[in-house]
Amino acid sequence: MSIWLLLIAMACITFTSRYLLLMQSVPIILGPRVRRVLTYTAPAVLTALWVPIVFKPSLSLSEVIQPSYLVAAVVACILSRLFKNPLIAVLVSFAVFVFLNHFYEVT
Amino acid sequence: MNNSVSKAGFFDVLPLSIAVIPWGVLVGSLAIEAGFTNWQAQALSAIVFAGSAQIAILTLLSAGAGIVSQATTVGVISSRHLLYAAVMREHMSQLSRIQRLIFGFVLTDEMFAVAVARHQQGIKFSYHYCLVSGFTFYIFWNLATFAGIMLGNQIPNLDQLGLEFAIAATFIALTVPGIKNKPVLSAVLVAGIVSWITQLYAFTGGLILAAIAGMIAGYTVEVLQERSTTHNEGKQQ
Structure with missing residues (x-):
């Protein structure tokens, strides 16, 4: 039962964060300066999300720079600039990652 | 349609x-x-x-x-x-x-x-x-x-x-692919670095802090660029 309560509480929190500023009744007018800051939302948030996955937060360099993550991330960077379709970058870099990870474990 | x-x-x-x-x-x-x-x-x-x-x-x-x-x-x-x-x-x-x-x-x-x-x-x-x-x-x-x-x-x-x-x-x-100018590059770099550091210290609000820092960095560089171009244009005239 407590898991269901947890689920509902989570749904309320996440939905509120999404809906709150969409509401007409929330009386916020965004000025031109705030709007210009907001144009950087997508690159800033998405980068803040992926960097700690690729570079594990740690004080030991060998944990921060893991070959499979680093190489696959570089492949993703290059392919995403070469091809307009992001799927190519995602699929190929993930394949590289899985291959290197496997290789790494075996050796 | x-x-x-x-x-x-x-x-x-x-x-x-x-x-x-x-x-x-x-x-x-x-x-x-x-x-x-x-x-x-x-x-x-x-x-x-x-x-x-x-x-x-x-x-x-x-x-x-x-x-x-x-x-x-x-x-x-x-x-x-x-x-x-x-x-x-x-x-x-x-x-x-x-x-x-x-x-x-x-x-x-x-x-x-x-x-x-x-x-x-x-x-x-x-x-x-x-x-x-x-x-x-x-x-x-x-x-x-x-x-x-x-x-x-x-x-x-x-x-x-x-x-x-x-x-x-x-x-x-x-x-x-969206990194086409210095403001976006700055936003991405600052967001990535701040995110990593806050994760290192397991700070829960790190993500949103990093995002806002990156956004402000992008905006700041954009404004600085604007200023320097208007400044240079002023010189040329």
Whole structure:
């Protein structure tokens, strides 16, 4: 039962964060300066999300720079600039990652 | 007319929907490991529909964290959606409350990313486009979770296969092509570095702090660039 309560509480929190500023009744007018800051939302948030996955937060360099993550991330960077379709970058870099990870474990 | 918009919405979000499959599988299997029933695990994706918050809560549950820290974590991780909604707010004025509620429900990183990319190409905001991409993503996310629930019962240690890299690859593919000028580059660098440092010290609000720092960095560089060009133009005259 407590898991269901947890689920509902989570749904309320996440939905509120999404809906709150969409509401007409929330009386916020965004000025031109705030709007210009907001144009950087997508690159800033998405980068803040992926960097700690690729570079594990740690004080030991060998944990921060893991070959499979680093190489696959570089492949993703290059392919995403070469091809307009992001799927190519995602699929190929993930394949590289899985291959290197496997290789790494075996050796 | 709606047909071509639907197609665009579907095909633009399709790569991201496929890329998120490993992550959805991970969420499904983690939920089972955390002691959820199959129905509860599926409901997690169906009603919460927030990948990183789902992973965080499952990790916290396994670690035995208390309710306060669970709620705080979910709130802090979700807070980036406040930014997305702030960006989308200007397009909401013509919509009814029901439409806005539905829009809010499917406002994810991925839907936001494709909607913003489309807007940058100079195409007018389309509610229909956003819903198609939002719900396409929703269906993939839930099917992937379902697969994870089924697999999670069979494959142990699914969470140690590095499936989370797929989501990193997706976000790289969404951000890197957009780095076309110094302001965006600054935003990305600052957001990445601040995010990494705050994660190192396990600071819960790190994500939103990093995002805001990056956004302000981007804006600052943009303003500085403007000033230096107007300054140079002044010199030439």
